[in-house]
Amino acid sequence: MPRIISGIFLSIVSCACFSGSLFSQIPKTKEKLTEPLSEPATNYQEGVMGKIFGCITIPLSKGPLVLLPVLDSSRDLGPNFGIMPLWAIKDKQKNTVTSVMAPSVNYNKYLKTTITHRHYVFPDNKSIFVFRGAYSQEVEREFIFYYYTPQLFRKNLRISAETKRWVTGKPSFYGFGIDSIEDDKTNYALHMTGEEFTVDLPLFGNFFFDFTHSYYAKKISRGPLEENQTNKFAQEFAAASAGKDFVTHRLALLYDDTDHPFLPTTGTNASFSIGFSNRFFGSDYDYRTYSAELKHYYNYGNRGKFVTAARCLVQWQEGGDLPFYGRIQLGESTGLRMAGDGRFTDRGKFVFNIEERIRVSRASFLKFLVSEFELAPFLDVGTVFPKLSEFKASDLKFGPGVAFRIVLRPQVVGTADIAFGSEGANAIIKIGYPF
Numbered sequence: 001m002p003r004i005i006s007g008i009f010l011s012i013v014s015c016a017c018f019s020g021s022l023f024s025q026i027p028k029t030k031e032k033l034t035e036p037l038s039e040p041a042t043n044y045q046e047g048v049m050g051k052i053f054g055c056i057t058i059p060l061s062k063g064p065l066v067l068l069p070v071l072d073s074s075r076d077l078g079p080n081f082g083i084m085p086l087w088a089i090k091d092k093q094k095n096t097v098t099s100v101m102a103p104s105v106n107y108n109k110y111l112k113t114t115i116t117h118r119h120y121v122f123p124d125n126k127s128i129f130v131f132r133g134a135y136s137q138e139v140e141r142e143f144i145f146y147y148y149t150p151q152l153f154r155k156n157l158r159i160s161a162e163t164k165r166w167v168t169g170k171p172s173f174y175g176f177g178i179d180s181i182e183d184d185k186t187n188y189a190l191h192m193t194g195e196e197f198t199v200d201l202p203l204f205g206n207f208f209f210d211f212t213h214s215y216y217a218k219k220i221s222r223g224p225l226e227e228n229q230t231n232k233f234a235q236e237f238a239a240a241s242a243g244k245d246f247v248t249h250r251l252a253l254l255y256d257d258t259d260h261p262f263l264p265t266t267g268t269n270a271s272f273s274i275g276f277s278n279r280f281f282g283s284d285y286d287y288r289t290y291s292a293e294l295k296h297y298y299n300y301g302n303r304g305k306f307v308t309a310a311r312c313l314v315q316w317q318e319g320g321d322l323p324f325y326g327r328i329q330l331g332e333s334t335g336l337r338m339a340g341d342g343r344f345t346d347r348g349k350f351v352f353n354i355e356e357r358i359r360v361s362r363a364s365f366l367k368f369l370v371s372e373f374e375l376a377p378f379l380d381v382g383t384v385f386p387k388l389s390e391f392k393a394s395d396l397k398f399g400p401g402v403a404f405r406i407v408l409r410p411q412v413v414g415t416a417d418i419a420f421g422s423e424g425a426n427a428i429i430k431i432g433y434p435f
Contacts (some may be wrong), residue, residue, distance in 0.1 A: 056068070060087070062089045062090065063087060063090040063097065064087075064088055065085060066086045066087075066088075067083065067085050068084045069082075069084075070082045070083060070084050070104060070106055074428070075332065075340045075341075075426050076171070076172065076187075076225075077108055077109075077110050077111065077169075077170055077225075078108065078109055078110070079109070080106050081107060082104055082106030082114075083104065083105060084102055084103070084104035086102045087100070087101045089101070096122075098122055099119070099120065099121050099122065100118075100119070100120040101118070102117075102118040102119075102120075103116065103118070110138060110169065110224040111138045111139060111140050111169065111224060112136060112137035112138050113136065113137050114136035114137075115135055116133065116134040116142075117131075117132070117133050117134075118130075119131045123149075127147070127149040128148050129145075129146070129147050130144065130145070130147075131144070131145055131146075132144045139167060139168070139223065141166065142164070142165070143164060143166075144162065144163075144164040144165075145162065145163050146160070146164075147160065147161050148160040148161075157199070157200070158198075158199070159197065159199050160197065160198045161195070161196070161198075162195065162196045162197070163194070163195040163196075164195075165192075165193045166190075167190070167191050169187070169189040169223045169224040169225070171190055171223075172185045172186060172187045172225075172341070173186050173188060173233055173236070173237075173324055173325075174342075174345070175232075175233065176324070176345055176346055176386075177346055178344055178346070178384050178397070180345070182343075182423050184233075186232060186233055186237070187223030188221070188222065188223045188240075189220060189221045189224070190220055191218060191219050191220065191221065192218050194215045194217055194246075195215055195216075196212065197212070197214075198210065198211070198212040206256055206257040207254065207255055208253075208254040208255075208256065209254075210253075210271075210273070211249070211250070211251060211252075212248075212249070212275075213249050214246070214247070214248050214249075215246070215247045216245075217243055217245050217246075218244055219240065219241060219242060220237065220240045220241055220323075220325060221241065233324075236324050239323055240323040244284040244326075245282060245284050246277060246284070246326065247277060247278075247281045248275050248276065248277045248283070248289075249275070249276050249281070250273050250276075250289075251273065251276075252271050252272065252291075253272055253273075254270070254271045255269070255270045255271070256269045257269075258295075258297060263407060264297045264309075265299045265304050266297050266298070266302070266307075267296075267297055268295070268296045268297075269293075269294075269295040269296075270293065270294045271291070271292070271293050272291070272292050274288060274289070275289040275290075276288055277319075285319070285320050285322055285326070286319050286320045287317055287318065287319030287322060288317065288318050288319050289315065289316075289328075290316055290317075291314070291315045292315075293312070293314075294311070294312045295309070295310070296309075296310050296311075297309050304359060305358070305359045306357070307356075308357075309353075309354070309356075311351070311352070311354075311435035312351070312352050313349075313350070313351040313352075314349075314350050314388075316328070316347060316348030316349075316387070324345055327345050327346060328345070328347060328348055328349050328384065329341075329343075329344065329345050329384075330349045330351065330382050330384050331343040332428050333428075334349075334351075335351035335380060335382050336351070336380050336397060336399055337380055337399055337417050337426060338380065338397075338401065338420055338421030338422075338423070338424075339397070339399070339421065339423060339426065340426070344383075344384045344397075345384065346385055347385070347386050347387065348386070348387065348388055349383065349385070350382060350385075350396075351380070351381070352380075352382070353378065353379070353381070354379055355376045355377065355378030356376060356377055356378075357374050357375075357376045358374060359372055359373070359374050360373045360374060361373045372405075372407040373404075373406055374403075375402065375403075375404065376402065376403040376404075376405055377400075377401075377402050378401055378419075379398065379399070379401075380419065381396050381399075382396065382397055382399075383395040383396045398421065399419045399420065400419070400420055401418050401419035401420055402417075402418055403415050403416070403417045404416045404417075414429075414430070415428075415429070416428070417429075417430075
């Protein structure tokens with residue numbers, strides 16, 4: 001248990017130090033729910049983890065430098081360990097963090113040594129600019145630039161833009177369909193280079209119109225897991241090894257009356273979208289992706305101690321044939337935490353998640369942040385299918401488990417999820433949450 005909890009902190013601390021920078025203004029209609037969060041961290045007793053981090057923190061004139069050990073593990077690549085110095089640069093007059101730098105050096109059995117640099121800059125109290133670069137001895141490459149602002153030109157116009165060059169050796173392919181066999185796992189490296197931007201326009205009330213454009217050149221190559229290289233999918237891998245262009249445009253109608261964009265405790269978020277990929281715009285494939293998603297949060301007694309979170313997603317593709325990496329996937333990062341990443345692949349999927357988030361404690365963290373520790377028993381249910389009309393309830397996979405959540409208000413959450421299912425257990429440590 002101590003390893004899990006410390007793993008969460010080690011994973012999220014680079015985001016935690018600027019948790020007061022984004023979306024610091026919660027809608028006034030929800031003031032009673034978020035009022036306690038406006039209290040300074042010094043009003044809370046410092047927790048055990050806060051005291052530990054105090055011992056590895058070097059006070060500098062521009063802000064604290066924290067020397068963090070890194071220890072995590074994944075079902076696909078196994079354990080990873082190293083060190084990550086983290087420097088939070090503060091504006092003393094405003095008492096806010098204006099920039100965070102977090103370089104790291106890690107070692108993994110398959111990726112060998114990986115050097116990473118992360119730099120987060122906050123132009124104002126709601127916008128963020130991110131640069132992240134990584135280079136490993138084996139396979140992994142990452143160069144990402146990202147910008148987000150919720151109020152362009154001081155209007156309620158939200159935009160985000162990203163450009164990246166990314167190579168990861170984590171995913172594997174098991175074959176198509178819900179009956180694919182785990183022993184057929186074949187590891188590969190996915191290459192992606194391109195850009196994406198999104199514009200959200202307010203319509204009326206709690207309704208928004210969303211437009212997203214993206215272009216990515218993609219291909220695969222041999223992965224780092226030598227013991228998981230087979231010839232079973234030689235034809236699929238040969239086709240996917242050739243570089244292809246994916247140009248997509250997505251239109252969406254959204255309804256959102258939740259109390260927070262990242263850490264909601266009450267309200268409903270619903271969306272329906274259609275994504276188009278067409279050769280006319282330079283894509284190598286003609287297809288459409290339809291998505292319908294509903295998320296609802298129920299706050300018992302409007303106090304935030306017990307929050308029920310439920311999510312339902314139906315997604316399917318129509319049109320031309322796609323390489324396996326371009327199809328819809330279901331796994332640990334896509335709705336079914338008991339399975340590995342990309343465990344099930346097909347043209348459509350159904351996912352239902354429900355969890356009860358129970359706040360166990362609230363304490364200060366690094367002296368200027370407020371942290372909450374939550375236990376969240378959950379149930380994941382999901383399946384994949386070749387056509388929407390071929391969805392079968394009998395194909396559903398069930399994955400109960402429990403999440404250990406550390407929440408740094410107003411927008412950062414780190415979790416350690418332990419899930420169980422027909423193929424054994426899976427443990428995941430990550431930043432952020434899909435619902």
